[in-house]
Structure formats: C-alpha cells, structure tokens
Amino acid sequence: MRARRSYSAYILLTVFVVGGLGYLIIPYLRSKSSEPVASIPTESASAPSFVKEGEVTFLSGGKMIKKIDVEIAENEAERNKGLMYRPYMPDSVGMLFIFQESAPLEFWMKNTQIPLDIIYVDSNKKIVSIQKNARPFSEENLPSYADAQYVVEVNAGYTDLHGIKVGDSIQF
Incomplete structure (x- = not known):
C-alpha cells in the first residue's frame, strides 16, 4: 500500500x-x-499630441499675468473635438477657441479626460466668466453667462494659481 x-x-x-x-x-x-x-495601442499612442499654433497672454490692468502656448480651434470640427481624448496637458499650454460672432456659449466635458478651467472671453477680449474645475467626462452644460466670442481652456486650478479673474483680459 x-x-x-x-x-x-x-x-x-x-x-x-x-x-x-x-x-x-x-x-x-x-x-x-x-x-x-x-498589438494593442496604448492610450498615449492614440492620444493627440499638442501642436503650438499661437500664444495667449493673460492681462490684469494692462499688465501681463501669464503667457501660455495654445492650439487654436477655429472651425466647427476643431471646436467640437477640443481637448477630448488627452490624458495629460502641461500647465504651460491650453486651447483657444475662436467663434465668428459673440453669443452666449456652453461647453461640456464629454470625452475630456482632464479637469479644466474654461475661460469665456467677449469680443473685446475681456474675461466675462470662468467655469472652474470642470469635471472630466461630464455632459453638464457649462454656460458663459454672457456673450463670448473666445474661450480659453487650461488645466483646472490654473486661474486660481495665477490670479486670473473675471474682468481681466487676454491677448493673442
């Protein structure tokens, strides 16, 4: 056994x-x-890379606060895509949206992976409102509360960090 x-x-x-x-x-x-x-593509391999197309300077009382490099979204397709599908954005860059006319605007964060500050700017390049810390992937409408012709998107917290507020202006 x-x-x-x-x-x-x-x-x-x-x-x-x-x-x-x-x-x-x-x-x-x-x-x-x-x-x-x-092979399975990685998220970063399929994420759009940043392409500098201009600069935006934030001004308070005519004095420079901060300058960033921007991509420009000036047609409907570019504006619709915005910063979607990007897992990361350096603090030194952002996106400038240019519209043909000044009107009340609303943005949302669908397919946007990073939290943003959305800065609404009127036709005189004066900041009329800021939607701070917009939540990633949210489909909530984030209104301008006033007529705006330009919008600048930066990383969440950027406006507080640099003291950018309603009434300041931009130059590009």
Whole structure:
C-alpha cells in the first residue's frame, strides 16, 4: 500500500511539473513563430499630441499675468473635438477657441479626460466668466453667462494659481 501512494504521488508531481513547464514554454514558442503578433495601442499612442499654433497672454490692468502656448480651434470640427481624448496637458499650454460672432456659449466635458478651467472671453477680449474645475467626462452644460466670442481652456486650478479673474483680459 505504501509503495502505491509514493508511486501515485510521483506521477502526480511529474504531471504538475510537465504541465507547469508547458504553461511557461508554449507562450514563448508562440511569440517566436513567424506569425505577426497583434498589438494593442496604448492610450498615449492614440492620444493627440499638442501642436503650438499661437500664444495667449493673460492681462490684469494692462499688465501681463501669464503667457501660455495654445492650439487654436477655429472651425466647427476643431471646436467640437477640443481637448477630448488627452490624458495629460502641461500647465504651460491650453486651447483657444475662436467663434465668428459673440453669443452666449456652453461647453461640456464629454470625452475630456482632464479637469479644466474654461475661460469665456467677449469680443473685446475681456474675461466675462470662468467655469472652474470642470469635471472630466461630464455632459453638464457649462454656460458663459454672457456673450463670448473666445474661450480659453487650461488645466483646472490654473486661474486660481495665477490670479486670473473675471474682468481681466487676454491677448493673442
């Protein structure tokens, strides 16, 4: 009886060892085959990269507060996409939206991964309202509360950090 248990244990141990080696070796052999291996794109590989198209300077009483590099969204397709699908944005950049006419505006954060401050600016380039810390992926409408022709989007907290407020102005 004792010999049979030892023999059974030996067979069971051998099966586990061979199975374990097979589990480790088969994926290695498959990766060495001539068949192409499908790759899954990473989020950063598919995320749009920043392209500097201009600069926006924030002014208070005619004095410069801060300057950022911006991408410009000046047609409907660019305005609709905005900063969607970007997992990160440096504090030194933003997006400037340019509209043909001044009117009440509303933005939302659908497909936008980073929290933003949305700065509404009138036709005289004066800041009329700021929607602070807009929540990522939110479909809530964030209104300008006044006529606006330009909108600047920056990282959430940027306006508080640099003291940018309603009544200040921009230059681009």
